[in-house]
Structures are given as structure tokens and as C-alpha cells.
Amino acid sequence: MKIKVLSLSMVLLVAFAFTSCGEDVKKQTVEINTPEEVKKSAKETADVADQHFIDGMTGKVWHNYLEIKMALTNGDGNQVKDVARGMAEAFTEERAEMKSLAKQLADTDDIEKQRALFSQFTEKAGSMFEDALSGGTIYKKFCPMAFNNKGAYWYADVEEISNPYFGDKMPNCGSVTKTIKK
Numbered sequence: 001m002k003i004k005v006l007s008l009s010m011v012l013l014v015a016f017a018f019t020s021c022g023e024d025v026k027k028q029t030v031e032i033n034t035p036e037e038v039k040k041s042a043k044e045t046a047d048v049a050d051q052h053f054i055d056g057m058t059g060k061v062w063h064n065y066l067e068i069k070m071a072l073t074n075g076d077g078n079q080v081k082d083v084a085r086g087m088a089e090a091f092t093e094e095r096a097e098m099k100s101l102a103k104q105l106a107d108t109d110d111i112e113k114q115r116a117l118f119s120q121f122t123e124k125a126g127s128m129f130e131d132a133l134s135g136g137t138i139y140k141k142f143c144p145m146a147f148n149n150k151g152a153y154w155y156a157d158v159e160e161i162s163n164p165y166f167g168d169k170m171p172n173c174g175s176v177t178k179t180i181k182k
Contacts, residue, residue, distance in 0.1 A: 051133065053133060054133075054134045061091070062138075064083050064084070064102075065121075068083050068087070069156065069164045072118055075167045080106075084103070085102075095128075098124050101117055102121065105118065105121070115164065118154070119165070125155075126140065126153065136157075137182075138179075139157070139179055140178035141154050141161060141176050141177060142174055143166070146166070152165055161173070161174045161175065
């Protein structure tokens with residue numbers, strides 16, 4: 001009799017465990033991305049694993065710079081503002097001019113003004129990125145048609161062109177002008 005009660009108790013316990021978890025199991029889903037989706041996602045996210053810098057400030061600024069570049073490429077002014085706010089906090093007082101440009105990026109809603117400020121920021125930060133690179137590769141790129149054919153530079157972590165100055169209007173405008181390797 002004790003064995004039947006014990007067996008019945010075990011069966012009820014197991015049944016209860018399965019039925020109580022059953023709702024959670026039914027809600028679980030698995031998303032499987034196609035190779036095209038994985039490739040597209042890789043283009044849209046900053047991958048700074050291949051670049052190393054001699055100091056933490058430059059590494060953080062580089063990561064923020066790539067995020068801003070991608071946000072401009074995607075035409076997302078709000079993302080530019082959010083990232084620029086964090087970037088401004090990373091600067092020391094010796095980089096006051098870059099800090100000021102980052103704050104201006106964070107304070108404007110106009111995407112074209114953000115693009116102009118990004119170009120100015122690139123002019124100031126370029127040598128910092130190049131000099132502080134201690135490992136990996138960065139690419140200096142140029143779009144000759146930006147700002148009424150005056151042209152503008154930007155830096156990237158991949159060789160492929162993804163233009164922050166024209167976004168989806170002319171995403172492939174530009175070329176690599178310099179490859180910096182350490």
C-alpha cells in the first residue's frame with residue numbers, strides 16, 4: 001500500500017511539474033536568421049573587436065564614433081544624440097574641442113547639421129584615432145560629393161563603403177583613401 005501511495009505521489013508530482021511548466025514552454029520561440037539576415041545585421045552593428053587603442057578614452061570614443069556613423073547612415077538623428085551625449089562624457093579636458101563638438105551633436109535635432117558636425121569631429125579626431133591605434137585596422141574614407149561637392153572624410157572599421165553623409169540616398173558614394181594598420 002505504501003508503494004502505491006508513493007508511486008501515485010511521484011506520478012502526481014511529475015504531472016504537476018509538466019503542467020505548470022507547460023505554459024512557459026508553449027511561449028518559447030526560437031528565431032533562426034538566414035545567412036542574408038546575419039550578414040545585414042553584422043553591417044549594422046559596431047564591431048570594434050578588431051581595433052585596439054593605447055588608451056581607454058580613445059577606445060570608447062572610437063566605439064561611439066562608429067555608432068554615430070551608423071546612425072547617420074541610417075538617418076537616425078535621435079540615436080546620434082544619445083550616443084553623442086555619452087561620447088562627450090568620455091573626453092578629458094585636454095580634448096575640449098572634440099568634447100564641444102560631441103555636445104553640439106547631442107544638442108541638435110537636424111540630421112544635416114549632425115552630419116556637418118560629424119565631419120568637423122572627424123577632422124579633429126582623425127589623428128587621435130590614427131596615433132592611438134595599437135592593433136587592428138581602420139579605414140579613412142572620402143566622399144567627394146558631400147556638402148555641395150566640397151567633400152568630407154570619415155573613419156570606419158570595415159573596408160566596405162557605408163556613407164554617413166548621404167544615408168540611403170547614396171550609401172555607396174565614397175572610397176577608401178587610407179588604410180591604417182598596427
